[in-house]
Every structure is written in C-alpha cells, then in structure tokens.
Amino acid sequence: MTRTWFETADKMPFLNSQHWHEIHRPKGAARTPAIFLDRDGVIIEEKHYLCDPDQVELIPGTVAKLKDLLRHGLPLVVVTNQSGIGQGLFSWAAYELVHQRMLDLIGIDKPFAAIYANSHAPTETQGTWRKPNPGMFVQAAADLNLCLESSAMVGDKVVDLEAASRAGIKRIVHVKTGHGTSERAKVIACYPRAELVNSLVDFALDACSSPLDATQADYKKPLEIKAS
Numbered sequence: 001m002t003r004t005w006f007e008t009a010d011k012m013p014f015l016n017s018q019h020w021h022e023i024h025r026p027k028g029a030a031r032t033p034a035i036f037l038d039r040d041g042v043i044i045e046e047k048h049y050l051c052d053p054d055q056v057e058l059i060p061g062t063v064a065k066l067k068d069l070l071r072h073g074l075p076l077v078v079v080t081n082q083s084g085i086g087q088g089l090f091s092w093a094a095y096e097l098v099h100q101r102m103l104d105l106i107g108i109d110k111p112f113a114a115i116y117a118n119s120h121a122p123t124e125t126q127g128t129w130r131k132p133n134p135g136m137f138v139q140a141a142a143d144l145n146l147c148l149e150s151s152a153m154v155g156d157k158v159v160d161l162e163a164a165s166r167a168g169i170k171r172i173v174h175v176k177t178g179h180g181t182s183e184r185a186k187v188i189a190c191y192p193r194a195e196l197v198n199s200l201v202d203f204a205l206d207a208c209s210s211p212l213d214a215t216q217a218d219y220k221k222p223l224e225i226k227a228s
C-alpha cells in the first residue's frame with residue numbers, strides 16, 4: 001500500500017488515515033435536507049481508479065445542473081468511495097489533484113457544502129465508511145445538521161443506493177451514467193422505489209418537496225449484495 005499521503009497528511013482534511021472530510025458550509029441551526037451525490041459516474045465520467053487530473057471529465061450538463069440545484073439552497077454533499085487508495089493504486093495526494101481538477105472544471109465557488117471520501121479496499125466492508133455502509137452520510141448529518149430522511153441521494157451503483165437507504169434516506173435516484181447502465185437491473189430488483197433517470201441532469205429537485213411515503217420505503221430491507 002502506498003504511504004505517500006503521510007507526507008502531506010497534515011495539509012489534508014483527514015478524520016483519520018482512511019476518512020477524508022472537508023466542510024465548506026457552516027453547520028445550520030435548523031436541520032435541513034441535503035442532496036447527496038456520488039462522484040465517479042455521477043458528476044464526472046467513470047474512469048476506473050481515476051488518479052490522473054488530466055483524465056477528469058465532467059458528465060455533460062453537470063455545471064448547469066449544479067447551478068440549478070444550488071439555487072434551491074439545499075446543501076450538496078459528495079460521498080465517494082476511493083478504494084484505489086486502499087489498494088495502493090494511488091495516493092491521497094493524487095486524489096486531491098483529481099478533486100481540484102473537478103472543482104476547476106465546475107468553476108463554481110464552493111459548489112459542495114461538504115465532501116466525504118474513504119480509501120477502504122473492497123474487502124473492508126465492516127465498520128468503515130465504504131459504501132454500502134452509511135458512515136459518510138451519518139457523518140455529514142452530524143457535521144451539517146442534516147435531516148437524512150428528507151434528503152436525496154444520486155448514484156450510479158447499487159451500493160450508493162444501499163448506503164443511502166441504510167442512512168434513512170428515502171429518496172434514492174439512479175443514473176445510467178458511469179456504471180449505471182450495467183447496474184440498472186440490480187437497482188430495479190432491489191429498489192423498486194428508486195427513481196430512474198438517465199443522468200444527474202434529469203434529476204428534478206422539485207419532485208422531492210415531500211418525503212416518500214414511509215410505508216412504501218424498503219430502506220430497512222437487508223440486501224444480499226456484496227460491495228464491489
């Protein structure tokens with residue numbers, strides 16, 4: 001496993017060696033919903049262990065959509081698994097370069113209220129932040145005073161929706177970008193209540209003004225899906 005992140009760890013927003021969090025918005029006095037977004041395959045193109053900032057490419061329409069979502073005033077929160085770090089494929093320093101390149105391409109001042117990432121390897125499924133565990137959502141709720149139940153999550157993989165559901169988020173949205181096309185059948189089978197859209201651009205915030213009927217929610221249903 002690479003250890004290069006140790007060299008710059010003091011400059012990076014670590015909670016510990018495997019948990020990255022950066023908060024750009026003060027904790028609100030009143031609980032508010034948030035829009036959670038996966039990164040790879042939702043905001044930027046899926047590039048399979050992306051670690052080269054020159055390879056960062058926004059999914060078409062992302063900037064306009066982020067501006068649209070920000071106009072509603074709800075915090076946008078990024079939650080991303082970065083197992084390539086835990087597997088020694090790249091470092092936190094490389095992650096930061098990719099992350100900064102993404103922000104440069106977006107070109108909006110502090111578009112995200114907070115960003116959470118973890119470096120856990122796919123085998124580290126218990127007691128970690130790695131989705132499908134809900135740890136990043138729970139941490140965000142504490143950091144920003146969020147109401148998870150009335151929040152929404154947009155992801156391209158089943159694990160994104162499972163993590164959100166385990167956190168108590170009722171509105172789960174699946175995109176076909178990234179791994180979305182190949183994951184769609186599993187999503188439909190496991191989460192029939194998930195909203196199915198082509199990409200983040202098609203996510204309509206106005207449609208979530210009221211939480212889904214709790215009696216229809218299957219978010220507590222255990223799933224037999226392993227983390228990929």
Ligand SMILES: [Mg+2]
Nearest residue numbers: 038040041156
């Ligand atoms: Mg993804």
